[in-house]
Amino acid sequence: MDSASPQNPPVLPPDQLRAARRLFIASAWAFVLAAALGALFRFGIVRADFGPLQAGDLRHAHSHLMLMGWATPALIALITARAPALGLQLPLRATLATGWGAWALALLSTPAFALYGYRAAAIGEAKIPIAAALSGLAMGVWYVFAALVWRALWRARAAGTGHPALRIFSVATLALVVSSAGAWALAAQMITGRGTVLSQQLAVHFFVDLFGIGWLLGGALALLRAELPATPRPFERGALGLLAAGAPLLFLAGMPPAALPPLVRVIGHLAAALSAAGLIALAAPMGRPLPPVLRSPLALLLLSATMLAALASPPVAAWGQVNGLRLLFLHVAFAGALTLTLITLATRRGLAPAASPRLWGQAMAALLLTLVPLTGAWPSFIPGGWETRAALAGALIALALSAGATFHATFLARSPRPSRGPA
């Protein structure tokens, strides 16, 4: 369907586009703050001293802000901006308000995560687990967002106006809601002090894996699919079915092998195979028809899916765990594939200036390349612990470039014009 067709207006009206742009740029500032926390963590590792903070709390503050303050509101901003062209009648103000709610709660909870983690803080006489309470509120906001999307999807289906990308959005939104069960389970264990190391690990992995692969990568794939014509492509439904079947149980494949009974481990490896096959079957055929500027993010998405596919093999999964490949995988998927997809699409659709993808691409390259030597897969033939200093340098370069690009987008760039490419 052509972008100029009457059923498919290419972009939001300018005032509404500006509203989505404000949310996107605010989310990019959350990225910069989260990147600074990541760099501080690396500095702590190099000095072997985290001052008054605990390493685990700092790591948690970083990952929470990246996932909840950057990726989620940025995705909501882009979904809102693309909705009219896909035949999705989302209420603009209410949908953007959920993005702002997620953003504000993520920022508010960051100092609490950094100082106390999930532990209760003494406020006067009371002891309150601040970060857990704010995270609970944030999940309430996700449910409102999901309800808005599902209502609009239901109406689009009833009117027969949907684009195939909407099916991927509906699965991604379902993953967002279901993944929250893991976050509730973790918060309950932290607050009550009940549960074992294993049950906490299971809750974290269930949440991060389903939220990350289902909601974030699923959402990115839907946005990429939305760049292509509405004509259904072969195997699309089947591929989405594979992803939907595998993603909820994928977390079992990332657990330490000794922690789970053999049958449960087999289910985890099978789930990894299904999720990877679904992601690859959805993403690979987009390579040719997508504009060249989107091919690097797509290649990183395929690399993430290939790393997931490797988890299907028990010996490879065990080798990856021993060698600490999870951290590299998380950053290839979320810093590489997801972040670059969001930035590039934001530029294409008028939410970010044209210079952004180049600067962010360099930032993510510096981050990812300096994470590789931290894994055990890298031959450590140069002594002296240079890997941790290189990772600090990579984090600082990524911080400086992403901060520069966000400063430019906020204060220097003229309001960008959306591309008039295919809807």
Ligand code: HEM
């Ligand atoms: C400039 C960019 C970034 C920097 C400097 C950075 C740095 C770090 C550092 C230092 C850690 C802890 C590593 C360790 O445990 O040894 C970490 C973990 C993590 N990061 Fe990032 N990161 C960046 C981008 C991102 C992005 C964009 C996301 C997601 C959208 C993300 C999500 C995570 C997650 C989920 C973890 C694992 C947390 C855990 O195991 O509890 N990071 N990152």
